[in-house]
Amino acid sequence: MGQQITRRGMMKTCLTAVAAGAVGPVSTTAQAAATAPAANDYDAIILGAGTAGLVAAVEAYDQGIKPVVLEKMDLPAGNSIYAMGGVAACGTRIQKQEGVAESKDDLFADMMKVSTDKADPALTRTYVEHIGQDVDWLQDTIGVKFRTLSRLPYPLLSRLHWVEGGSITGGGMLIRLLLAACKKRNIPILYHTKAVELITNKRLAVTGVRALTEDGLADFKARGGVVITTGGFSANREMLCGYLGGVMSRLPLRGSSYVTGENITLTKPLFAKLVHMDQFHCGPIVSATHLNPEEALNSGYGIIVDLRGRRIIDEVNTYVAKARALPHLTPENKAYQLVDSNWPAVKKMADKCTDMNSPFFQDDTVEGLARKAGLPVEAVVTTVNSYNEALRNNKLEDLNPPCTFKDPHAMDKGPFYAFPFESGMTATFGGPKINIKAQVVNLEDEPIKGLYAAGNAAGGLFFGDYLGGTQLGGATVFGRIAACHIAQACKKGKKA
Ligand SMILES: Cc1cc2nc3c(=O)[nH]c(=O)nc-3n(C[C@H](O)[C@H](O)[C@H](O)COP(=O)(O)OP(=O)(O)OC[C@H]3O[C@@H](n4cnc5c(N)ncnc54)[C@H](O)[C@@H]3O)c2cc1C
Structure with a gap:
C-alpha cells in the first residue's frame, strides 16, 4: 500500500521539518514550573502530538478555547508518521465530485463485520456519521490534499482517501499540515513534556496533568478537560506480554517505539474501564x-x-x-x-x-x-x-x-x-473505553468528568481487525468530538 519509508528516514524528515520552522511555536521545554500555576492554565490539555492530539488542538482553538499540547518527545513521534495515509470515509465532497456513492449504513455494516460484530456499535455509528464532514474539514481547514479515489477490493471499495504525501508517508504529511495549522493559531506544543499523572479533585474529576519537563515536574491546570491522545501500548513489551501473551510481545515494531501505554498507566488509577486489551493489528x-x-x-x-x-x-x-x-x-x-x-x-x-x-x-x-x-x-x-x-x-x-x-x-x-x-x-486496540462524546468511562460506565481519549489511546472502536483507513479516521473523528465537548463544558463553566 503506497510508498515505503524507513524508520530513520521518517524521523529525520520530521526533524528537518521542525528545524525548518514548519512546526512550532514552540518551546522545547515546558513553559513554566509548578511554582507559577497561572502560566500553566488552559481550557484543554491534550497529551500527545499525533493525529488525534493535533486535530483536537486545532478544533479546540477554533471553538474559541485555549488548548495546549504536551508531547513527551522532541517531535510527534507516534504511529501517525508511519501511517500510509489512507482515511476510510463515506459522504465526502471528493466522493460526490467523483460520482461515488458509499452509504453510511454500508460502511457501518462493514466496520462491524471486520470486527466480527465486537466493535462498539455506538462508536462505529458515530464514526460513519462524522467521517464524511471530517475528511472535508481535513481538506478545507488543514489543507490536506487527497489523491483521486480508486476502487479497491472489498471492504475498502471507494472509501479510501489517500493523503498525498509527496516524498514522505501520507501520515507524515498529515502531521506536518496539522503542525502548521497549530502554528498558524499559535497553539503551544510543549515538547519534552511527558504526562506522568492526572490531577483530580476530591470527586475524582480530572482537573489537570502533572508532567515531567526538562526543568522537572510541572502541574498544568485544565479548566475544561484533558484529552489522552498518547497512542496505544504497541511499544511496551511488558504490557504486550501481559495483555497479548509472550509470543506477540516479541514481534518487531512496524511503527513507533514511543507509544508505550500511557493511555493505560494514566487512566487506570481513576478506575477507567479498559476494553479490548488483547486486540491488536499486525502485518508483515x-x-x-x-x-x-x-x-x-x-x-x-x-x-x-x-x-x-x-x-x-x-x-x-x-x-x-x-x-x-x-x-x-x-x-x-x-x-x-x-x-x-x-x-x-x-x-x-x-x-x-x-x-x-x-x-x-x-x-x-x-x-x-x-x-x-x-x-x-x-x-x-x-x-x-x-x-x-x-x-x-x-x-x-x-x-x-x-x-x-x-x-x-x-x-x-x-x-x-x-x-x-x-x-x-502495528498497533494495539485496547484502552480506556470512550463513549460517543469521547469521554472516558469508568468501571460503572459513567463518564469520568474532565477526561477524554481519542485515537489509538481510546478503547472500543476496534476489535480483531480494522477496516483500512479507519484508524486515522477514528483519531480525527474522536479528536474533534473531544475538543467540541470540552469547549461546550468551558462555555457552560463546568466540566462535562
Ligand atoms: C506502518 C503503519 C501504517 C499505517 N497506515 C495506516 C493507514 O494508512 N490508515 C490508517 O487509518 N491507519 C494507519 N495506521 C495506524 C495509524 O498510524 C494510527 O492509528 C494513528 O496514527 C494513531 O494516531 P494517534 O494520534 O492515536 O497516536 P500517535 O500518532 O501514535 O501519537 C501519540 C503521541 O503521543 C505521544 N505520547 C505518548 N505518551 C505520552 C505522554 N505520557 N505524554 C506526552 N506525550 C506522549 C507520543 O510520543 C506520540 O507523539 C498505520 C500504522 C502503521 C504502524
Whole structure:
C-alpha cells in the first residue's frame, strides 16, 4: 500500500521539518514550573502530538478555547508518521465530485463485520456519521490534499482517501499540515513534556496533568478537560506480554517505539474501564529495512514456506491473518513468500526491495532460488512440485495445510523469487473505553468528568481487525468530538 519509508528516514524528515520552522511555536521545554500555576492554565490539555492530539488542538482553538499540547518527545513521534495515509470515509465532497456513492449504513455494516460484530456499535455509528464532514474539514481547514479515489477490493471499495504525501508517508504529511495549522493559531506544543499523572479533585474529576519537563515536574491546570491522545501500548513489551501473551510481545515494531501505554498507566488509577486489551493489528515486515511486503502476501500468487521449506498456511488468508499466525507457526517468526513470474507485479515488488535495500532472492530455477535464499533445497523443490501436482489434479484442498485459492496459479514460470518477511506489531486496540462524546468511562460506565481519549489511546472502536483507513479516521473523528465537548463544558463553566 503506497510508498515505503524507513524508520530513520521518517524521523529525520520530521526533524528537518521542525528545524525548518514548519512546526512550532514552540518551546522545547515546558513553559513554566509548578511554582507559577497561572502560566500553566488552559481550557484543554491534550497529551500527545499525533493525529488525534493535533486535530483536537486545532478544533479546540477554533471553538474559541485555549488548548495546549504536551508531547513527551522532541517531535510527534507516534504511529501517525508511519501511517500510509489512507482515511476510510463515506459522504465526502471528493466522493460526490467523483460520482461515488458509499452509504453510511454500508460502511457501518462493514466496520462491524471486520470486527466480527465486537466493535462498539455506538462508536462505529458515530464514526460513519462524522467521517464524511471530517475528511472535508481535513481538506478545507488543514489543507490536506487527497489523491483521486480508486476502487479497491472489498471492504475498502471507494472509501479510501489517500493523503498525498509527496516524498514522505501520507501520515507524515498529515502531521506536518496539522503542525502548521497549530502554528498558524499559535497553539503551544510543549515538547519534552511527558504526562506522568492526572490531577483530580476530591470527586475524582480530572482537573489537570502533572508532567515531567526538562526543568522537572510541572502541574498544568485544565479548566475544561484533558484529552489522552498518547497512542496505544504497541511499544511496551511488558504490557504486550501481559495483555497479548509472550509470543506477540516479541514481534518487531512496524511503527513507533514511543507509544508505550500511557493511555493505560494514566487512566487506570481513576478506575477507567479498559476494553479490548488483547486486540491488536499486525502485518508483515522486514525488520532490518522496515520494508512492508504486503502486496506479495496479498498477490494471490505463490506459496509461503518456513525456514524448513514447508508450506505453513493456506495462502488464501489476508496479509493480516498470515502475519498474526506466523509467530505461532514458526519459532523464528520468519517465512518466505515464494512467487514465480506468473505474478504480473513481481518485478515491481523486486524493484521496491532494491530501492529500499531490502533482501530478496531471484533465480531461474526453484532449486537455484532455494540455494540462494539459504533454504533446504530438497524440501523447497518437493514443496513446489507437490503444490503444482495438486493444482494439476485439482487437489489443492487436500494439501496440508490446504490451499483454497478460488483461482490458483501454478508455480512454473521463471524467474522465481523469494521475499522474506516477519510478523510485525502495528498497533494495539485496547484502552480506556470512550463513549460517543469521547469521554472516558469508568468501571460503572459513567463518564469520568474532565477526561477524554481519542485515537489509538481510546478503547472500543476496534476489535480483531480494522477496516483500512479507519484508524486515522477514528483519531480525527474522536479528536474533534473531544475538543467540541470540552469547549461546550468551558462555555457552560463546568466540566462535562
Ligand atoms: C506502518 C503503519 C501504517 C499505517 N497506515 C495506516 C493507514 O494508512 N490508515 C490508517 O487509518 N491507519 C494507519 N495506521 C495506524 C495509524 O498510524 C494510527 O492509528 C494513528 O496514527 C494513531 O494516531 P494517534 O494520534 O492515536 O497516536 P500517535 O500518532 O501514535 O501519537 C501519540 C503521541 O503521543 C505521544 N505520547 C505518548 N505518551 C505520552 C505522554 N505520557 N505524554 C506526552 N506525550 C506522549 C507520543 O510520543 C506520540 O507523539 C498505520 C500504522 C502503521 C504502524
